[in-house]
Amino acid sequence: MSRAEEIFRKAAFVADLGMRLESIEPGVCVSSLGISARHLQQDRFIHAGVQATMADHTAGAAAASLVEADETVLTIEYKINLLRPAMGQALRCKSTVLRPGRTVIVAESEVYTLGAGDSEKLTSKATITLAVVKRTESEEGEDATHHVSTREGYDRWSEIYDGEDNALVQLEEPLVDGLVGEVRGLDVADIGCGTGRHAIRLAKRGAQVTGVDFSEGMLAKARQKAEGSVKFLVHDLSERLPFVEGTFDRVLCALVLDHINDPTALFKELRRICKKDGFVVVTVMHPAMMLRGVQARFVDPASGKKTHVESAPNLIADYVTAIARAGLAIDLFAEHSVDEALAVRSPRSRKYLGWPLLITMRLLP
Numbered sequence: 001m002s003r004a005e006e007i008f009r010k011a012a013f014v015a016d017l018g019m020r021l022e023s024i025e026p027g028v029c030v031s032s033l034g035i036s037a038r039h040l041q042q043d044r045f046i047h048a049g050v051q052a053t054m055a056d057h058t059a060g061a062a063a064a065s066l067v068e069a070d071e072t073v074l075t076i077e078y079k080i081n082l083l084r085p086a087m088g089q090a091l092r093c094k095s096t097v098l099r100p101g102r103t104v105i106v107a108e109s110e111v112y113t114l115g116a117g118d119s120e121k122l123t124s125k126a127t128i129t130l131a132v133v134k135r136t137e138s139e140e141g142e143d144a145t146h147h148v149s150t151r152e153g154y155d156r157w158s159e160i161y162d163g164e165d166n167a168l169v170q171l172e173e174p175l176v177d178g179l180v181g182e183v184r185g186l187d188v189a190d191i192g193c194g195t196g197r198h199a200i201r202l203a204k205r206g207a208q209v210t211g212v213d214f215s216e217g218m219l220a221k222a223r224q225k226a227e228g229s230v231k232f233l234v235h236d237l238s239e240r241l242p243f244v245e246g247t248f249d250r251v252l253c254a255l256v257l258d259h260i261n262d263p264t265a266l267f268k269e270l271r272r273i274c275k276k277d278g279f280v281v282v283t284v285m286h287p288a289m290m291l292r293g294v295q296a297r298f299v300d301p302a303s304g305k306k307t308h309v310e311s312a313p314n315l316i317a318d319y320v321t322a323i324a325r326a327g328l329a330i331d332l333f334a335e336h337s338v339d340e341a342l343a344v345r346s347p348r349s350r351k352y353l354g355w356p357l358l359i360t361m362r363l364l365p
């Protein structure tokens with residue numbers, strides 16, 4: 001993960017707003033934000049605080065692109081002019097460093113509103129002053145965290161994946177059973193099947209199951225355990241799925257979507273391969289976990305290092321929009337939190353007691 005990506009992903013407030021990094025080059029950063037009702041003030045204009053956050057944070061990324069690896073930047077002052085009432089479907093912010101320096105950097109941010117037909121209006125302009133400071137020990141400690149691509153991450157994680165105290169898995173498994181229902185004699189797809197946790201259980205219950213995943217490591221474990229009861233395919237979900245339309249009675253996609261940058265494309269594929277009288281079951285880690293700094297991670301048994309697996313900062317709005325755009329109907333959409341019973345079964349989850357951990361959905365093609 002680049003420094004700029006890190007600046008966007010690790011700032012929980014910015015991720016919660018829905019701001020995204022669009023591009024970064026030395027001294028210049030562009031970000032975007034899809035506007036929804038929660039970004040508006042009482043008269044339905046885009047809130048000044050949203051524009052100011054965007055102007056400030058994007059300038060921070062532009063400035064950080066110019067400092068040394070052991071340094072970071074902190075805003076010490078900014079001034080923003082709101083040039084017109086902001087209305088539109090999205091914001092785009094371009095930040096440019098005007099004056100680089102060893103101790104102080106001055107940057108300028110221009111925030112544009114995007115309306116229908118790609119029309120763009122300059123809505124606010126800010127000048128931001130940032131101090132260049134040494135990174136703290138805790139930030140450097142974070143650097144000790146290893147960041148790997150999704151495929152490489154799961155290849156390595158596969159060694160220990162099944163044996164971990166994983167609260168998400170414990171909460172999710174019985175819920176999936178309830179959502180999928182009776183499967184005897186049905187054709188079931190497990191998309192992003194990993195080590196075959198669901199696929200093998202569903203095969204034992206009498207389904208003909210096909211599992212798809214791009215991690216050879218996860219699939220090797222799955223094959224070992226399945227002893228031929230499930231058909232496994234190596235496939236990257238960013239590509240069209242290798243099945244004809246309407247192949248499966250049940251399509252399951254469990255705990256995968258937080259690694260998918262284009263959820264709409266995947267939901268369209270889940271719908272395409274599902275029979276018209278079948279349904280799709282999806283589970284995903286609740287995006288609220290991002291606000292607690294949690295994403296897919298493990299301690300790599302090979303290096304002993306805390307390792308973060310590349311994830312996509314999708315919000316609930318991204319999932320709901322993607323489902324609608326894919327033409328799926330929502331039959332059920334539920335949020336599940338950590339309760340006392342789960343905290344007892346999975347001691348690591350106690351610190352998230354009461355906090356949303358999981359989303360489950362049943363979708364109709």
Ligand SMILES: C[S@@+](CC[C@H](N)C(=O)[O-])C[C@H]1O[C@@H](n2cnc3c(N)ncnc32)[C@H](O)[C@@H]1O
Binds near residue numbers: 154
């Ligand atoms: C958290 S694991 C879940 C595995 C399994 N569904 C389960 O619930 O136990 C996520 C899985 O998604 C797979 N995955 C993520 N992105 C993928 C992609 N683009 N193509 C194929 N598989 C992917 C990973 O390899 C990993 O096995």
